[in-house]
Amino acid sequence: AHQIRNMTAQAQKLMLLTRKFSWALSGTPIQNRVQDFQSYLQLLQVDPVMEPAWFKRCIEDPLKKGSEPALAALRALIMAVTLRRTKQNAN
Numbered sequence: 001a002h003q004i005r006n007m008t009a010q011a012q013k014l015m016l017l018t019r020k021f022s023w024a025l026s027g028t029p030i031q032n033r034v035q036d037f038q039s040y041l042q043l044l045q046v047d048p049v050m051e052p053a054w055f056k057r058c059i060e061d062p063l064k065k066g067s068e069p070a071l072a073a074l075r076a077l078i079m080a081v082t083l084r085r086t087k088q089n090a091n
Helices: 009-015 034-044 052-064 068-081
Strands: none
Touching (some): 034 068, 052 068
């Protein structure tokens, strides 16, 4: 999944694969930019947030302006599509 976040030509080819289920494994869903997470959503085909234009309009641009609702939406989205290992369940 680390390669997906950059949307390289190789990553774009992965998006074209026909699949019934998708998983992505990463140490962190957002490495440097919030767009990193959008790339995962695109791979996982999470509609409508997988669409770059929708994500930019509803999440990315409002976040740049300091929008609290956009931050809450991003947090909710991350909680909905990721599994997180906590210190409590690490052992």
